[in-house]
Amino acid sequence: MLQLIEILGIISFALSGIIEARRKHMDLVGVYTVALIAAFGGGTLRDLFLDRTPLFWVANPAYAIVILMMAVGAFLFPSLARVPDRVLLLPDALGLGLFSIAGTGFALDAGVAPFIAALLGTTTGVFGGVIRDVIANEVPFIFRNKYLYATAAFAGCWLYMLLMIIGVEKGLAVIYGITAVVVLRLAALRFGLRLPGGH
Amino acid sequence: MLQLIEILGIISFALSGIIEARRKHMDLVGVYTVALIAAFGGGTLRDLFLDRTPLFWVANPAYAIVILMMAVGAFLFPSLARVPDRVLLLPDALGLGLFSIAGTGFALDAGVAPFIAALLGTTTGVFGGVIRDVIANEVPFIFRNKYLYATAAFAGCWLYMLLMIIGVEKGLAVIYGITAVVVLRLAALRFGLRLPGGH
Amino acid sequence: MLQLIEILGIISFALSGIIEARRKHMDLVGVYTVALIAAFGGGTLRDLFLDRTPLFWVANPAYAIVILMMAVGAFLFPSLARVPDRVLLLPDALGLGLFSIAGTGFALDAGVAPFIAALLGTTTGVFGGVIRDVIANEVPFIFRNKYLYATAAFAGCWLYMLLMIIGVEKGLAVIYGITAVVVLRLAALRFGLRLPGGH
Numbered sequence: 001m002l003q004l005i006e007i008l009g010i011i012s013f014a015l016s017g018i019i020e021a022r023r024k025h026m027d028l029v030g031v032y033t034v035a036l037i038a039a040f041g042g043g044t045l046r047d048l049f050l051d052r053t054p055l056f057w058v059a060n061p062a063y064a065i066v067i068l069m070m071a072v073g074a075f076l077f078p079s080l081a082r083v084p085d086r087v088l089l090l091p092d093a094l095g096l097g098l099f100s101i102a103g104t105g106f107a108l109d110a111g112v113a114p115f116i117a118a119l120l121g122t123t124t125g126v127f128g129g130v131i132r133d134v135i136a137n138e139v140p141f142i143f144r145n146k147y148l149y150a151t152a153a154f155a156g157c158w159l160y161m162l163l164m165i166i167g168v169e170k171g172l173a174v175i176y177g178i179t180a181v182v183v184l185r186l187a188a189l190r191f192g193l194r195l196p197g198g199h
Numbered sequence: 200m201l202q203l204i205e206i207l208g209i210i211s212f213a214l215s216g217i218i219e220a221r222r223k224h225m226d227l228v229g230v231y232t233v234a235l236i237a238a239f240g241g242g243t244l245r246d247l248f249l250d251r252t253p254l255f256w257v258a259n260p261a262y263a264i265v266i267l268m269m270a271v272g273a274f275l276f277p278s279l280a281r282v283p284d285r286v287l288l289l290p291d292a293l294g295l296g297l298f299s300i301a302g303t304g305f306a307l308d309a310g311v312a313p314f315i316a317a318l319l320g321t322t323t324g325v326f327g328g329v330i331r332d333v334i335a336n337e338v339p340f341i342f343r344n345k346y347l348y349a350t351a352a353f354a355g356c357w358l359y360m361l362l363m364i365i366g367v368e369k370g371l372a373v374i375y376g377i378t379a380v381v382v383l384r385l386a387a388l389r390f391g392l393r394l395p396g397g398h
Numbered sequence: 399m400l401q402l403i404e405i406l407g408i409i410s411f412a413l414s415g416i417i418e419a420r421r422k423h424m425d426l427v428g429v430y431t432v433a434l435i436a437a438f439g440g441g442t443l444r445d446l447f448l449d450r451t452p453l454f455w456v457a458n459p460a461y462a463i464v465i466l467m468m469a470v471g472a473f474l475f476p477s478l479a480r481v482p483d484r485v486l487l488l489p490d491a492l493g494l495g496l497f498s499i500a501g502t503g504f505a506l507d508a509g510v511a512p513f514i515a516a517l518l519g520t521t522t523g524v525f526g527g528v529i530r531d532v533i534a535n536e537v538p539f540i541f542r543n544k545y546l547y548a549t550a551a552f553a554g555c556w557l558y559m560l561l562m563i564i565g566v567e568k569g570l571a572v573i574y575g576i577t578a579v580v581v582l583r584l585a586a587l588r589f590g591l592r593l594p595g596g597h
Contacts, residue, residue: 027592027593028593029547029548029549029593033548044447051449053449054448054449054510055447057514058510058514061511061513061514134532135528135532135538136537137535137537137538
């Protein structure tokens with residue numbers, strides 16, 4: 001089940017990466033590189049930090065091939081590049097939720113402490129986008145966009161773990177955790193919620 | 200003993216990261232992220248390069264929790280954000296010395312050659328700050344600040360190893376090595392020492 | 399044989415890194431850091447992703463020492479800093495070819511799927527330069543220079559694998575693969591070849 005969620009997260013993040021790269025008029029290799037980094041970056045850090053081998057995308061070559069087909073598709077349907085800003089936010093929020101909860105699950109499977117599992121889940125969800133922005137020489141999204149991004153992921157990771165502790169079935173806890181991240185993120189965007197202290 | 204030094208280095212670097220992030224008006228998540236990267240970045244690279252598992256901060260969840268409490272504390276005492284530039288340099292120099300020598304020690308324990316141990320020690324001391332600056336989309340400190348930063352760390356790592364070779368007791372060699380890094384760095388700042396060739 | 403190729407690649411990339419850093423008037427530590435990152439970055443990612451231990455430059459301390467001697471040499475012969483832009487492109491193309499094919503070979507030895515081997519080979523060839531640019535806070539070469547950089551590496555990796563599949567002797571396949579990358583890259587620069595879609 002964690003793997004199915006991971007696949008959906010990969011597709012969501014690859015899509016957001018492809019749309020962003022197309023809007024910057026990158027060529028096919030640039031688009032594919034950005035999509036790979038957005039989709040694989042967070043999970044790669046998680047696997048390296050947990051010493052999980054082989055890496056998830058080395059073990060599943062289909063992931064990289066599917067993203068190549070998506071990148072090629074973006075050139076056949078160039079209207080994707082003209083999608084409004086808002087549309088990018090949905091696959092991104094979905095990827096954030098899917099990756100954060102899957103990352104927390106993998107970390108718990110590896111036997112780490114809950115606080116570290118929540119940190120690694122958040123890292124899995126957030127750092128694909130951070131590395132993508134760093135590589136593109138931009139101030140990362142996470143520092144620019146103040147509307148509960150890492151915070152939503154972190155809160156969802158804890159909800160997922162707390163639900164399992166009080167005896168909720170794992171599959172349900174996963175779904176509630178993902179939903180919490182996505183709803184919290186979209187609500188923060190919609191209503192302008194932000195943490196105190198930043199500006 | 201290496202672990203005690205590591206803890207002091209983590210606190211020093213987390214402090215310098217928190218002060219810097221507060222001065223940039225980041226919110227709690229931004230401050231915590233910068234502090235984690237500054238405190239964990241160099242040691243994470245070292246552990247990955249040496250294939251030490253689990254990572255030091257995965258094995259010791261208390262580190263991440265203490266840094267969270269420090270980040271929260273920075274919001275309760277906002278005057279921290281108004282600290283003058285100079286005050287940042289002391290915890291930073293201390294973190295540099297502590298991490299460089301601890302990193303060299305861990306590398307020697309892993310059986311690598313002395314030259315590589317000095318490189319990995321310097322990496323441990325320097326790259327937390329480099330990654331912090333890269334993530335914040337700035338030219339890294341190490342390339343901007345010409346006053347013997349990596350050089351001080353590298354020299355201290357060699358002093359530490361040479362002292363042990365000539366039979367100095369390990370605990371003393373550690374203290375001399377750390378002191379050499381801190382004194383060299385602070386003296387370079389005070390007297391404007393720099394390497395030839397750069398400007 | 400893969401190791402001999404790796405050594406040549408390290409020297410090529412270290413040279414391109416040193417020339418670039420000298421032109422930016424960096425001091426010795428800056429030049430050495432940039433040279434190390436350019437020469438070791440791609441292979442380090444490959445080794446981490448494949449969980450190959452110890453890392454190639456930890457296992458061979460001579461690599462880091464040779465690059466230090468090259469960096470010191472660049473200060474004794476400062477005319478290197480005045481080399482025209484074009485001259486940088488040859489060692490860079492050579493390093494790209496050598497690292498990409500060696501990286502593909504190491505990945506195949508580790509038993510990964512061909513598509514992933516080609517991706518990891520391209521990563522080995524390309525990401526030393528990407529990390530070098532990211533650390534120096536520039537938009538990476540790979541996104542600025544549209545003349546078949548990653549594409550040349552990727553194509554050469556596939557040629558190398560296809561030649562071995564149809565029974566060509568490994569040593570010959572390596573030479574043809576490297577030649578293909580270098581010729582494709584230099585031809586693209588000479589004739590302004592680029593992928594469609596980018597501008």
